[in-house]
Amino acid sequence: MFVAVALWAILTSDTWPRVRDQFFNVDHLIEVWPAVLSGFWLDVRMFLVAEVLILAAALLVAVTRSLRGPLFFPIRALSILYVDLVRGIPLLLVILLLGFGVPALDLPGVPRSALFWGITALVISYTAYTAEIYRAGIDSVHESQRMSARSLGLTQVQVMRHVLVPQAVRNVIPALLSSFVSLQKDVALVFVLGIREGVREAQIYNARTFNYTGYIAVTLLFLAVSVPVARLTDWYGRRDRERRQAISV
Amino acid sequence: MNTRQGLDIVNVSKSFGAQPVLIDVSLSLAPHEVVCVIGASGSGKSTLLKSVNLLVPIDSGQIYLDGVEITAVQVNANRIRSKMGIVFQSFNLFPHLTVLANITLAPRKVLGLDRAEAEQRATDLLERFGLLDKSGDYPDRLSGGQQQRVAIVRSLAMQPHLMLLDEVTSALDPVLVGEVLEVLRELKQQGMTMLIATHEMGFARGTADRVAFLHGGTVWERGSPEVILNDPKRPETREFLRRIVDSGRL
Numbered sequence: 001m002f003v004a005v006a007l008w009a010i011l012t013s014d015t016w017p018r019v020r021d022q023f024f025n026v027d028h029l030i031e032v033w034p035a036v037l038s039g040f041w042l043d044v045r046m047f048l049v050a051e052v053l054i055l056a057a058a059l060l061v062a063v064t065r066s067l068r069g070p071l072f073f074p075i076r077a078l079s080i081l082y083v084d085l086v087r088g089i090p091l092l093l094v095i096l097l098l099g100f101g102v103p104a105l106d107l108p109g110v111p112r113s114a115l116f117w118g119i120t121a122l123v124i125s126y127t128a129y130t131a132e133i134y135r136a137g138i139d140s141v142h143e144s145q146r147m148s149a150r151s152l153g154l155t156q157v158q159v160m161r162h163v164l165v166p167q168a169v170r171n172v173i174p175a176l177l178s179s180f181v182s183l184q185k186d187v188a189l190v191f192v193l194g195i196r197e198g199v200r201e202a203q204i205y206n207a208r209t210f211n212y213t214g215y216i217a218v219t220l221l222f223l224a225v226s227v228p229v230a231r232l233t234d235w236y237g238r239r240d241r242e243r244r245q246a247i248s249v
Numbered sequence: 250m251n252t253r254q255g256l257d258i259v260n261v262s263k264s265f266g267a268q269p270v271l272i273d274v275s276l277s278l279a280p281h282e283v284v285c286v287i288g289a290s291g292s293g294k295s296t297l298l299k300s301v302n303l304l305v306p307i308d309s310g311q312i313y314l315d316g317v318e319i320t321a322v323q324v325n326a327n328r329i330r331s332k333m334g335i336v337f338q339s340f341n342l343f344p345h346l347t348v349l350a351n352i353t354l355a356p357r358k359v360l361g362l363d364r365a366e367a368e369q370r371a372t373d374l375l376e377r378f379g380l381l382d383k384s385g386d387y388p389d390r391l392s393g394g395q396q397q398r399v400a401i402v403r404s405l406a407m408q409p410h411l412m413l414l415d416e417v418t419s420a421l422d423p424v425l426v427g428e429v430l431e432v433l434r435e436l437k438q439q440g441m442t443m444l445i446a447t448h449e450m451g452f453a454r455g456t457a458d459r460v461a462f463l464h465g466g467t468v469w470e471r472g473s474p475e476v477i478l479n480d481p482k483r484p485e486t487r488e489f490l491r492r493i494v495d496s497g498r499l
Contacts, residue, residue: 153359153407
């Protein structure tokens with residue numbers, strides 16, 4: 001009801017025709033669509049590559065951080081340092097530093113591709129956050145599981161691999177899915193490096209025509225991906241809860 | 250180093266912070282001997298068992314298994330642990346693995362058996378304890394008694410020299426206690442050396458070779474089950490047993 005009134009107020013206002021032409025112009029949409037779509041496809045591919053790398057690297061960081069005893073101290077300290085430092089730096093800054101800074105050094109044998117460094121920046125930053133998700137999962141497995149696995153003679157690494165991590169991952173799947181949504185949007189930040197992904201294409205079109213329909217087009221594309229993932233997260237969380245309840249009956 | 254077989258706990262002390270939990274505890278188990286440790290909650294039973302399994306590092310004293318000092322700094326704790334089984338009050342099966350996978354995990358990863366050997370060993374044990382039809386089930390499908398029997402089988406699959414049982418029936422429905430105690434009686438018949446922390450006095454009387462009463466972190470009184478459970482010398486032991494009788498457990 002409220003929405004309907006608000007909508008009516010907007011659509012009947014004096015400025016609506018201007019807004020419509022600036023943001024929702026069908027002719028502009030048809031013109032900008034191919035460029036935005038291909039740019040967005042690059043976003044999707046960057047997301048997929050980065051996410052796979054992040055899931056693997058973050059697990060490694062989380063596991064090394066959860067190993068106990070003086071033997072593992074150096075590697076544990078390294079993980080903590082990494083997570084603390086990287087989580088304290090804005091993602092945009094990491095992208096700028098790596099994407100412009102490293103190629104500017106002109107080092108032999110080091111890639112100069114903005115795409116490469118853009119994805120690397122995403123991986124470095126998101127690995128720190130995702131490692132914390134995994135770590136929460138590892139901590140959520142009851143201490144008695146670690147103890148009984150150790151009592152059978154399994155080493156710490158074997159306990160991680162066969163007992164703690166499988167249970168931990170299951171516990172944090174909803175949190176991981178929600179970080180997918182976050183990364184799926186943040187890949188667009190690499191546009192600052194001049195990479196022609198979806199947002200960049202919309203920006204280029206806007207600069208040429210002073211029309212904002214391109215931004216709306218790319219917005220719709222992002223929503224088309226992130227809303228289903230959000231629904232999936234909810235669905236999984238609900239199913240998981242029901243399964244647990246069924247067990248405790 | 251000594252040449253004695255079995256388990257030797259010598260002058261073991263342990264504190265958690267300022268709180269002493271074990272004070273100068275000495276206890277020996279000959280091969281094939283079954284010793285029940287009784288005592289109130291907080292008397293140190295559980296800590297004693299966990300320190301034998303090296304899950305809790307002791308502050309002073311020594312523990313020997315078959316003549317080897319397992320509390321020495323240079324020992325490989327994982328190798329020692331693989332020689333003794335410990336079963337806890339709360340089963341602690343791995344919920345993401347089937348019964349069969351729970352049992353075969355350590356034999357494969359620690360002893361290096363291949364899958365077929367490990368599964369054969371697990372299947373034999375499951376059959377012996379009437380659990381063969383459960384081998385494909387996940388733990389949450391089993392009753393508490395079945396879970397605890399699987400936990401015991403999981404330890405036995407490592408072919409331990411010694412079994413440590415930490416109040417293994419305390420979390421069970423009274424009707425399920427019997428099936429687990431039955432497993433322990435069978436293990437005794439087969440000559441397994443066992444150190445059992447328990448509140449089941451009837452079981453201790455019928456199964457234990459010796460009983461040790463733990464009180465305030467020390468072995469307050471020890472002896473044959475008949476003496477300790479029927480005619481204890483010390484007032485604290487009598488008081489403990491009286492409370493057990495009052496709660497209907499004897």
